[in-house]
Amino acid sequence: MSANTFTTTGDESRQTAGAAPEAAGGEALRPHAEDSFAAELRALAAADDRPRPERWQLSPWAVATYLLGGTLADGTVITPKYVGPRRIVEVAVTTLATDRALLLLGVPGTAKTWVSEHLAAAVSGDSTLLVQGTAGTPEEAIRYGWNYARLLAHGPSREALVPSPVMRAMAQGMTARVEELTRIPADVQDTLITVLSEKTLPIPELGQEVQAVRGFNLIATANDRDRGVNELSSALRRRFNTVVLPLPATPDEEVDIVSRRVGQIGRSLDLPAGPEGLDEIRRVVTVFRELRAGLTTDGRTKLKSPSGTLSTAEAISVVTNGLALATHFGDGVLRSGDVAAGILGAVVRDPAADRVVWQEYLETVVRERDGWKDFYRACREVSA
Numbered sequence: 001m002s003a004n005t006f007t008t009t010g011d012e013s014r015q016t017a018g019a020a021p022e023a024a025g026g027e028a029l030r031p032h033a034e035d036s037f038a039a040e041l042r043a044l045a046a047a048d049d050r051p052r053p054e055r056w057q058l059s060p061w062a063v064a065t066y067l068l069g070g071t072l073a074d075g076t077v078i079t080p081k082y083v084g085p086r087r088i089v090e091v092a093v094t095t096l097a098t099d100r101a102l103l104l105l106g107v108p109g110t111a112k113t114w115v116s117e118h119l120a121a122a123v124s125g126d127s128t129l130l131v132q133g134t135a136g137t138p139e140e141a142i143r144y145g146w147n148y149a150r151l152l153a154h155g156p157s158r159e160a161l162v163p164s165p166v167m168r169a170m171a172q173g174m175t176a177r178v179e180e181l182t183r184i185p186a187d188v189q190d191t192l193i194t195v196l197s198e199k200t201l202p203i204p205e206l207g208q209e210v211q212a213v214r215g216f217n218l219i220a221t222a223n224d225r226d227r228g229v230n231e232l233s234s235a236l237r238r239r240f241n242t243v244v245l246p247l248p249a250t251p252d253e254e255v256d257i258v259s260r261r262v263g264q265i266g267r268s269l270d271l272p273a274g275p276e277g278l279d280e281i282r283r284v285v286t287v288f289r290e291l292r293a294g295l296t297t298d299g300r301t302k303l304k305s306p307s308g309t310l311s312t313a314e315a316i317s318v319v320t321n322g323l324a325l326a327t328h329f330g331d332g333v334l335r336s337g338d339v340a341a342g343i344l345g346a347v348v349r350d351p352a353a354d355r356v357v358w359q360e361y362l363e364t365v366v367r368e369r370d371g372w373k374d375f376y377r378a379c380r381e382v383s384a
Ligand SMILES: Nc1ncnc2c1ncn2[C@@H]1O[C@H](COP(=O)(O)OP(=O)(O)OP(=O)(O)O)[C@@H](O)[C@H]1O
Pocket: 081, 082, 083, 084, 106, 107, 108, 109, 110, 111, 112, 113, 114, 115, 221, 222, 223, 248, 257, 261, 312, 313, 316
């Protein structure tokens, strides 16, 4: 009955986590971060001469460089994954090297999931040890379940046990991820308390336990627009360091994020992203920021805000959809008409109240603005 006798190989974990190994190459529709950016991770590991915490693939410095971007001594360019305050990334990475877990908190679309995936990829080389939190997440998703055929045939045994991603991460000293922690029912959330404070997961049926080995930690994300972090019990909250991811501070930063991501997504969908589209991206970002803030950029006109969140993530999908329209039904250049419908869809969530907000914005701001005539016309067409 010894503790910590439980091991699985990395290969097994990747297979059970979802993607078939052959799909991990160029063919997967959305490859995991560690596959998409394998070359960057290799270059960082080669250049990285700083101390690495046990079982980390990179030093904390190299993990932060992977997220924020930079140029290595040998000239390799590391693309920025996260655009935002450096300190936030440094605190997040440092937390993972301590005995406290990391909670990424923020409004929707502030890259919580994105950052969590890239952190796990850089720290452990594997971002797939993932539990998706929902109102129906059972305890087994965090602890372990049973293969009933084996359980009936052989009784309770290690062979019949199906480890959760968290259990596998503990046994292998890797990074586990829990998405949307605050959506998980409170009693199921509390399963994590023993995991995070005792660093062990008891298996009473076998009289055994799995002890976390060094290198294990956990990244959770939670949306503070949902039902709120207040729902985390204080016992659990104490086990986390909370890092709040902010909305992009300036319009330029947001335009930068949107154009970078649209470029990446566009490439994977074979959509040509030309620099001509930048004006439209700037316009989408301006509309989103003004409506979000309830104020025009020049600070002169107060606006009503619609019920939706109008996040950066939504701006990214409005522009990506626009680009697809331009490619398949236009001349390939992103224009006002290609983004107008997408913007309308993002703004008008509640057909009654939001439509009024949108019409008012259209007639008082868009109509009067220099160089926005085409956009105004395109919006009128789709709003009618
Ligand atoms: N500051 C940022 N830097 C880089 N990418 C960003 C940033 N903000 C948003 N994004 C992009 O927005 C997209 C959505 O992010 P993500 O899904 O991680 O958001 P989220 O915070 O998890 O949202 P939700 O609360 O809805 O789960 C990603 O493609 C990400 O690249």
